[in-house]
Amino acid sequence: MQVKINNSILEIVEGDITKQDTEAIVNAANSGLRGGGGVDGAIHRAGGPQIMGECRKIGGCPTGSAVITSGGNLKARYVIHTVGPVYHGGKRGEAELLANAYRSSLKLASEKGISTIAFPSLSTGAYGYPMDEAAGIALKTVIDYLKGHPEIVLVRFVLFNADAYGAYETALR
Ligand code: AR6
Numbered sequence: 001m002q003v004k005i006n007n008s009i010l011e012i013v014e015g016d017i018t019k020q021d022t023e024a025i026v027n028a029a030n031s032g033l034r035g036g037g038g039v040d041g042a043i044h045r046a047g048g049p050q051i052m053g054e055c056r057k058i059g060g061c062p063t064g065s066a067v068i069t070s071g072g073n074l075k076a077r078y079v080i081h082t083v084g085p086v087y088h089g090g091k092r093g094e095a096e097l098l099a100n101a102y103r104s105s106l107k108l109a110s111e112k113g114i115s116t117i118a119f120p121s122l123s124t125g126a127y128g129y130p131m132d133e134a135a136g137i138a139l140k141t142v143i144d145y146l147k148g149h150p151e152i153v154l155v156r157f158v159l160f161n162a163d164a165y166g167a168y169e170t171a172l173r
Contacts, residue, residue: 001169005146010139012157012172014165018046020118020158021075024068026105028122029081032060033067038125043079047072051079064100066108078114080105084123087130095137098123102141109152116154121164131164135171 002011017025017039028039033055035044044052054069061067066082082105085097101122109117121138123129142155159165 001172003172005143007150008146008152009154010142010146010157010172011154012159012165012168014160014162015158016042016160017118017120017158018042018074020156022116022118022154022156023076023114024078024080024109024112024117025071025074025076025158026066026117026119026122027079027081028120028125028127029055029061029083031062031083033058033081036126039120043074047074047079055081064097064104066101066104068108068112076118078112080108080117082122084127084129087123087128090133094123094129095133098129098134098137099141102138103145106142106145106149106152106155110149113151115152116156117152118156118158120158120160121168124164131167132171135164135167139168139171 027043050072058067063083068080071077082101084101085094124131124134
């Protein structure tokens with residue numbers, strides 16, 4: 001499903017983030033940039049050791065912030081690593097931190113002249129954020145950003161299964 005936000009495209013697809021041909025893909029990292037399971041494990045496996053080498057030099061990334069490395073062997077030229085919040089019930093600022101992770105990633109893309117970017121559904125795996133709530137925050141944050149930033153021409157959400165896709169589809173409608 002695709003919508004236009006001014007002249008930019010926002011789309012949701014079911015698929016694998018590591019296979020995307022956008023200029024950048026976003027990693028659901030941890031604050032130590034140490035690698036892990038889920039999206040993080042898949043990106044480092046597919047992209048090769050160069051990405052971890054660059055992560056080690058950067059050293060870390062606070063929750064809600066983002067850093068950038070090359071894409072190693074991936075089709076995407078860059079990986080933007082961001083850190084979503086761990087979900088503790090929703091009363092510890094999780095919504096704002098999740099929005100910050102999307103915004104920081106988009107801001108970094110704008111600064112680097114990256115115009116096409118693919119996101120996974122941050123925080124909705126190991127970090128336990130309820131998918132429906134996360135979908136609403138993710139889409140609203142990206143739509144608000146696109147309204148003021150025509151330099152980003154494509155944002156693609158890559159959802160890993162039909163349930164995740166359905167949650168984003170409902171939220172987008
Ligand atoms: N492509 C797209 N989405 C995926 C893929 C993939 N290849 N693999 C999993 N997902 P998670 P988090 C979905 O756990 O919750 C790591 O260990 C998955 O179904 O990757 O932000 C890090 O090192 C889920 O909906 O990220 C951190 O320690 C979503 O991506 C921690 O997990 C995010 O799941 C980050 O946890």
